[in-house]
Amino acid sequence: MAPQDVTSHPMMARLVQAVGTENVLTSAEDRAFYSHDVYRQMATPLAVVRPGSIEELARIVGMATAEGIAIVPRGGGASYSDGYCATTENSLSIDTTRLTRIDINERDMTATVDCGVTWADLYENLRKKGLRTPFWGPFSGLKATVGGSMSQGSVSLGSGLFGPSADSVLAMEVVLADGSILKTGSLAAANGRPHFRHYGPDLSALFTGDTGAMGVKARITLRLMKKLPVVMSASFGFANFESMASGMEVAAKEGVVSDNFGLNPRLQKAWLGRTNMKQSLDAAFAVYKTARNPFEGLYKLVRMAVAGKSFLDKSEYSAHFIVEGVDVDHARSLLAAVRRAVEPHGVEVPNTIPTVVRSMPFMPLYPIIGPAGERWVPLHGILAFSQVKTFHDKLTALHAKYASEMERLKIVSAAMFTTISTTSFLYEPVFYWQDKRHLYHDRYLPQEFLAVLPTYDENPEARAKVEEMRDAIRDAFASCGGVHMQVGKSYPYMKGRDPRNAEMLKSLKSLLDPKRLMNPGSLGL
Ligand SMILES: Cc1cc2nc3c(=O)[nH]c(=O)nc-3n(C[C@H](O)[C@H](O)[C@H](O)COP(=O)(O)OP(=O)(O)OC[C@H]3O[C@@H](n4cnc5c(N)ncnc54)[C@H](O)[C@@H]3O)c2cc1C
Incomplete structure (x- = not known):
């Protein structure tokens, strides 16, 4: 079937019945938009589905996988490692942003949220009660969702003391490939309540950082603490x-x-x-x-x-x-x-x-474009402190190697850093280059902001050079034992992995997703 002609696909009528016409997007423009993350474009999905309840989410997942259609979840869409970009056109993009319920339990000090809740909304709701979550969001939290951050790992606000997003999770409800819902943590116990994570083996951990490869997070319970004044x-x-x-x-x-x-x-x-x-x-x-x-x-x-x-x-x-x-x-x-x-x-x-x-802890996504309208992409690695200098020296050598090409192609790089808890140093190189903007930028940035910025023609040569340097940097991180959040389809998660560990992950993937339809390509599984 030609990607332009999807309305006659046998699934469409059933999807419309499940969530309503207005929540099944099939126009070429919508599908093109959902095929692009901050960085690049991949396969155009058959349709975009916007469930309005967890029950609808579970029904859609079960319905699609029964027909052999892949599921690609998307939260705020604020990532740049191909995480929610489909690897096959035979996919549904699941936009979770209508799933916005927040239940705050002050007595038990928990907040149970739908996956599509943004960090900014959660923070605002908790702030009014003098509460917060320990990790309370990435800077992109106006758009970024709790489900997206839990699925790919996130740091920034609160992570100096409380670690990455996953460390604030107590329990989850995850929609599995067959449309069933798995509970984790104390929620899965007899008469379970979501107040404690570690009751026996920690199944939540299988889904934090899975970038949707193991299931779709539906509801997440986070620990609360008093907001320090x-x-x-x-x-x-x-x-x-x-x-x-x-x-x-x-x-x-x-x-x-x-x-x-x-x-x-x-x-x-x-x-x-x-x-x-x-x-x-x-x-x-x-x-x-x-x-x-x-x-x-x-x-x-x-x-x-x-x-x-x-x-x-x-x-x-x-x-x-x-x-x-x-x-x-x-x-x-x-x-x-x-x-x-x-x-x-x-x-x-x-x-x-x-x-x-x-x-203003949560910023509008202005940085997705450079100060002179250039394209922008960061990448990062998380290093042990003892490896930071070695990595930095390798990066400096890489910059020297690429200096003349970068100058010729007007590619500019910068860097940002953060420490996570008492053990880790996150090194984030960033690239800017002159290239054509995409529909993604047009939809995510205000027109008055874009109107005053220069525009550029397609620049495949600079784009390819940036990707070549990103590859070299990923190798440099790997050589220093660096690891990554936001693995998506961009970081070589399985490359060089301990064989027993890799085998175990593949078995778990086969168990949970035997047809390989949950965000195919994620984690390299
Ligand atoms: C300007 C800017 C600032 C940023 N600042 C930070 C920062 O401070 N710290 C940081 O860590 N990152 C930052 N990021 C990166 C990114 O925004 C975050 O990592 C954020 O957590 C992504 O959330 P999201 O809802 O947009 O996820 P998305 O981009 O929509 O999705 C991310 C991944 O999770 C999967 N996914 C989404 N929802 C679900 C679900 N319910 N179940 C299963 N899988 C799901 C997707 O398939 C994809 O693989 C920034 C990005 C930008 C553009």
């Missing part, structure tokens, strides 16, 4: 990468930093350079609102205005640390521990960047 931050400038990495490492080991991130010079400028007048005013207002009294608010505003962006010119690299306390003294003492640890490595500078980040 006092937030303080400190920023440091560093002479070079090595001192920044050392500063971030020692800060992480203090075990007190909630969120942290390091920026190389190019990204520092991009982060502040992007701040337009409206965003600056919004941020200033938000900063003012977070002050405990009008005098402190004014002080914070004046400090931001005076410090401005100028300090960045003096430092090569910067790192930013955010702590949270039950009261001012508590937060101050945590920040003092960070300062004591980091001061031997860098120089403290005004905390403009973390102040703005914490005033």
Whole structure:
């Protein structure tokens, strides 16, 4: 069947019956949009289905797989590792964004959410009750869903102390390939309630980071904690990468930093350079609102205005640390521990960047396009601290090798860094290159924002060079024992894997998805 002519497919009438006409998208434009993630395009699905309840989700999955049609789940669509891009046109893209129920149980300190709930919505609902989840979202949380983050792994807000998204899970309900629902954690016990994860073998772990290869997460229960009321931050400038990495490492080991991130010079400028007048005013207002009294608010505003962006010119690299306390003294003492640890490595500078980040933790997806309208793609690896310098040296050598080609093709790279808990360093190289925008960008970014940016023709040569460098970087990560979240179909998850481990994973995949229809290609399974 020609991909343009899908309305006569025998499944369509049944899908429409299950979820209603308006929730089965079959136009060429819609299907093209869902075939593209932030980075690239793959197979065009037969249709996009938007279930409105968990029961509808389960029915659709069972119905499709019975007919040999693949299931490709998509949450907020804010990823760039081919995770929700189909490998076959004989697929249904399952858009989960109508699944938005949030149940907060203050007595049991749990929140059970549908997979399509965004982190921003969850945070807002919990904030009103003085609560939050330990990991409380990626920066993309205005779009990114709890289901998407749990399925591919996510870090940022809260992960300095509480680790990646998966570490905040207590229990799940997962739709399996046959349309049945599997419960995990204490929810699966007799008269189970979703308050405890580890009752016998931890089946939740099989689905966190599976990028949809094992099942579709339907509902997820997360642990709650009180939202700590006092937030303080400190920023440091560093002479070079090595001192920044050392500063971030020692800060992480203090075990007190909630969120942290390091920026190389190019990204520092991009982060502040992007701040337009409206965003600056919004941020200033938000900063003012977070002050405990009008005098402190004014002080914070004046400090931001005076410090401005100028300090960045003096430092090569910067790192930013955010702590949270039950009261001012508590937060101050945590920040003092960070300062004591980091001061031997860098120089403290005004905390403009973390102040703005914490005033607007969930950002619109403006970074999916470069400052001059270029295409954008990050990749990352999570390293043991002992391997960070080795990896950095390898990356520096790669940049030297590709320098003239990058210059000729106008490919630019930058990097961002974060530590996760007390053990890991996430290194995130980012590429920008001049290339044609896609429908994805047009739908995800405001027209007034795009209108003022330059546009480019298709640039397959630069695109191929970026992919070649990404391959080389993935190899460099692997050579240092680096691992990845967001595996999707992009990271070589099965390559070089311990044979017993690989065998076990393949057996589990065969058990759960014997026809190989759950997001085929994910995890390389
Ligand atoms: C501007 C920007 C900032 C970002 N910041 C961060 C950050 O701070 N930290 C970070 O870790 N990442 C970040 N990301 C990457 C990404 O947004 C996150 O990893 C996020 O968790 C993706 O969630 P999503 O709902 O958009 O997932 P999607 O992109 O929709 O899907 C991701 C994967 O999960 C699968 N999936 C989705 N829902 C389900 C489900 N219910 N069941 C099974 N599988 C499912 C998909 O098939 C796909 O493989 C950022 C991205 C952008 C564009």
